[in-house]
Amino acid sequence: MAVKRNTESRKQPSQERSKKMVEKILKATREVLLKDGVDGLSTRKIAAQAGISTGSLYQYFPNKLAVVKAIYSACLEDVISDLEVLVDIPPMSIGEFMETLDTRLDRFYTPEKYSESSPDRAFELELFKAMNIFKELREIDEQHERNVVNVLANGLAKVFVDQSPDNLLRVSTYLYGIHTAFDEILVAGICESAPLLIPHKKAMVAVIQTLE
Amino acid sequence: MAVKRNTESRKQPSQERSKKMVEKILKATREVLLKDGVDGLSTRKIAAQAGISTGSLYQYFPNKLAVVKAIYSACLEDVISDLEVLVDIPPMSIGEFMETLDTRLDRFYTPEKYSESSPDRAFELELFKAMNIFKELREIDEQHERNVVNVLANGLAKVFVDQSPDNLLRVSTYLYGIHTAFDEILVAGICESAPLLIPHKKAMVAVIQTLE
Amino acid sequence: MAVKRNTESRKQPSQERSKKMVEKILKATREVLLKDGVDGLSTRKIAAQAGISTGSLYQYFPNKLAVVKAIYSACLEDVISDLEVLVDIPPMSIGEFMETLDTRLDRFYTPEKYSESSPDRAFELELFKAMNIFKELREIDEQHERNVVNVLANGLAKVFVDQSPDNLLRVSTYLYGIHTAFDEILVAGICESAPLLIPHKKAMVAVIQTLE
Amino acid sequence: MAVKRNTESRKQPSQERSKKMVEKILKATREVLLKDGVDGLSTRKIAAQAGISTGSLYQYFPNKLAVVKAIYSACLEDVISDLEVLVDIPPMSIGEFMETLDTRLDRFYTPEKYSESSPDRAFELELFKAMNIFKELREIDEQHERNVVNVLANGLAKVFVDQSPDNLLRVSTYLYGIHTAFDEILVAGICESAPLLIPHKKAMVAVIQTLE
DNA sequence: CATGAATGAGGGTTCATTCAT
DNA sequence: GATGAATGAACCCTCATTCAT
Incomplete structure (x- = not known):
């Protein structure tokens, strides 16, 4: 690629039309990415897939990287909003939290979510x-990592009020790390999700227990 | 890239001179990779960085991919040989094993290994x-993954003799997953290694306990 | 060269503009071929000669070979359409045919056609x-040869009805061979066409007489 | 290729050793040419086939073209010496000559020579x-053509003493042209030689008769 | 705004030739 | 002399980006 200029969207999709175009382009890009992979991604293919001209693409994005950035950011936002389920912790004692932790994890790691790692997830990981x-x-990725970890740490802080921010961040970092590892294994299709959920949850619990 | 030919080294570095050249090329490639990323890696840059001509590069490697492969393979071999410490388990009961697990992990995750994640390791993870x-x-990567997981599973099989191979493989896969996650966090420099070792070991232990 | 992909024109020159570009490229290619020979033909030179960029060339032809193919095919088509004059034989007896053969050959080998072996013809032979x-x-060339020979044989078959197809093909092959030789001599400029026409026609007649 | 410098042999093979080396190189070149064609010919391959180093090749030939030139010249000399059979005409009248022409041609176009167009001939034509x-x-080729035609013309001059040199040259040129065409057809394997000899000889005779 | 032809730098790779050993 | 590693110009081709229409 080797893109240099500013990589922001060239215009706010203020008009309905523009928004649609942006969507069309992003959709096409996702499709090309899924089909040909990152190194097979070209502006020509995106434009062709979107049914527009290469020139039009540059009306909405300053360069190729910006398109990928947009997709990537959206994908990361999804991850954040997904995590908020875990994080929405009402005030409770450590004891109460630890008791409900398993349920909580069950709610987060629903079999449905992992049983059939949908093409969407496959795509996200691919992109990732x-x-x-x-x-x-x-x-972006690093900022995202920081965001996620902060969100997690803030959630845990409500329960483990005595823990230092450092500690909470560290544990959150680690939790997110093994969460991602779990994701990758499932998406790679190496193992089925159901039996793997047990060790994964055990690991999560064990890690959180270090905060007690 | 899209390279088709054989991607093995073009000649055995039988002579001292050749060996040096290969080293020089690999070193240069690592440097370019670190500086410009995979996307910015080109044979021209490698040659320039190594202070040789592009033609010379092709005297030692049949194509660009072969250079990266060489680096990659070496990196993977390091991982395997590293793991063999964990795997060398004398016959013992589950109880004995669990008792010594902590020591065992301490021996594997020595602070020295992680205290100063050398630029080399940083590079390897990048590459990875x-x-x-x-x-x-x-x-290669998938084969490597299988190798690693098998090595681990075989080690665990000596202790958890009643477990099904499937179970052992699954747990091994997961263990390797979170091991890699741990590595990545440290290499990324997000956290220091010492305090993170505690939750990591807890997680490892918890996962292995699911085999009991 | 060693080119693999499809070697057809990348787009139908449906638009006037495209047609002009294709023409420009073919013309430039001819010029480079005449100046530097096949050995010295490169996409860069073609583009430079045509006053376009290398990239543009690839908008109209998928690769270098396709350009040469286009020129070559056009050249072969000319040959075929040229021969159709000879082939358009109304039903007649062998005696009648042999009597009119000389006239027939005169009509085919008109002095105008050969008096000024235009640079175009010179080029075509070069290319050939x-x-x-x-x-x-x-x-392509072999297919062309087969076409030409078939066309000739079919023509002769109308007169020499008793001859075996094999014989007709053999004689046609030979006729085409010496026709080409004649062409080459003239294009090479070794001899003038007019005086050479006499032995050439004698040879043609003698060969055809073997069918009587 | 694109070779510019002098293309003469770098040294006279004065010494026995040198002569052998030159032979070895030429033989290897012929072999590579037969195997990989002209566009597959490289100094590396020649050297490898000859069992020498590329450097050594340049001790005996100034560049690649010189090697090919040497082979080519040798090949052309063979053609000339072959033709001398036809040309060695004792003084005789036109009548005598025409009477013996058929025998003469039989002696030149022996079935053996053409029945099994030996790999050697195939190679020569390929090279040609x-x-x-x-x-x-x-x-070189043009000079060769002139030589051949002169040789033929001189031979014919002994019989057709009244013909102008121009006429003799013209007929010789044409004779050589159709001779070459005949050769090419046989080498290409389109027709078998035996049946084709009849029309070919008829053509030769017809052409020579124009001198009467 | 939309188009898509045109650009040209840069990609990977080859190979005739040289020169230190 | 012989070697073959090293060179680097040149090869064919791609593709992000621009701009005249």
Whole structure:
């Protein structure tokens, strides 16, 4: 790719028409990504898939990277909003929390979510991995990591009020790390999700227990 | 990239001179990878960084992919040989094993190994992630994953003799997953290794306990 | 060269503009071929000669071979359509045919056609010879040879009804061979056409007489 | 290729050793040419086939073209010496000559020579055609053509003493042209030689009769 | 706004030729 | 002399980006 200029959207999709175009482009990009992978992604293919001209693409995005960035950011937002289920913790004691932890994890790691890792998830992971090659996307990724970890840490802080922020951040970081690892294993299709949920939850619990 | 030919080294570095050249090329490649990412890796840059001509590069490697493969494979071999410490389990009962597990993990996760995640390790992880986009390297990666998991499973089988191979493989897969996650966090420099070792070991233990 | 993909024109020159571009490229290719030979033909030179960019060339042809193919095919078509004059034989007896053969050959080998072997013809012959090294063009050439010979044989079959197809094909092959030789001599400029027409026609007649 | 410098042999093979080396190189080149064609010919392959180093090749030939030139010239000399059979005409009248012409042609076009177009002949023709792509070899070819035609014309001059040199040259040129065409047909394997000899000889005779 | 032809730098790779050993 | 590693120009081709229409 080797893109240099600003990578922001060239215009706010203030008009309905524009919004639709942006959507169309993003959708097409996702499709091309799924079909041909990151190194098979080209503006020509995106435009063709979207049924527009390459020139039009540049009316809505300053360059190719911006398109991928948009997709990537949206994907990361999904992850954040997904996590908020875990994080929405009403005030409770550590004891109460630990007692309900299992249920809580069950609610988060529903079999449905993992039983059939939908193409969507497969795509997200694909994208996620692929992003490693674009240096410019690293900062987004790092910011995202920080966001996620903060969200988790804030949630845990409501329960483990005596823990230092450092500790909470550390544990959150680790939790997110093994969560991602779990995701990757499932998406890679190495193991089925159901039997793997047990060790995963045990690991999560064990890690959180270090905060007690 | 899309390379088709054989991607083995073009000649055995039988002579001292050749060996040095290969080293020089691999070193240069690592440097370019670190600086410009996979996306920015080109044979021209490698040659420039190594202070040789592009033609010379092709005297030692049949194509670009082969260079990356060489680096990648070496990196994976390191991982395997590293793991063998964990795997060398003398016959013992589950009880004995669980008792010594903590010591065992301490021996594996020595602070020295992680205290200063050397630039080398940082690079390896970079590479590791990046490889996801090259289909031909995926095979290597998947084979590696299988190797690692088998090594682990075989080790655990000596202790958990009653467990089904499936179960052992599953747990091993997961263990390797969170091991990698732990690695990545440390290499990314998000957390220091020492305090993170505690939750990580707890997680490992918890997962292994599911085999009891 | 060694080109693999499809070697057809990338787009129908439906628009006037495209047609002009294709023409420009073909013209430039002819010029480069005449100046530097097949050996010196490169996409860069073609583009430079045509006053376009290398990229543009690939908008109209999928690869270098396709450009040469286009020129070559056009050249072969000319040959075929040229021959149709000879082939348009109304039903007649062998005696009648042999009597009119000389006239017939006169009509085919008009002095105008050969008096000024235009640069175009010179080029075509150049190309014709040169093509022998490109395997993919050989097929075209062989197919062309078969077409020409069939056309001739079918023509002769109308007169020499008792001859075996084998014989007709053999004689046609030979006739085409010496026709080409005649062409080459004239194009090479070794001899003037007018005086050479006499032995050539004698040879043609003598060969055809073997069918009587 | 694109070779520019002098294309003469770098040294006279004064010493026995040198002569052997030159032979070895030429033999290897022929083998590579037969196997991989002109566009597959490289100094590396020649050296490998000859069992020497590329450097050594340049001790005996200034560049790649010189090697091909050497082979080509040798090949052309063979053609000349072959023709001398036809040309060695004792003084005789036109009548005598025409009477013996058929025998003469029989002696030249022996079935053995053509029945099994030996690999050698196949190679020569291959080379012959291939040379069309090397502008530098054209002059050799043209000189050769002139030589051959002169040889023929001189031979015919002994019989057709009243003919103008121009006429003799013209007829010789044409005779050589159709001779070459005949050769090509046989080498291409389109027709078997035996039945084709009849029309070919008829054509030769018819052409020579124009001198009467 | 939309188009898509045109651009041209840059990609991977080859190979004739040289030169230190 | 012989070697073969090293060179680097040149090869064919792609693709992000621009701009005249």
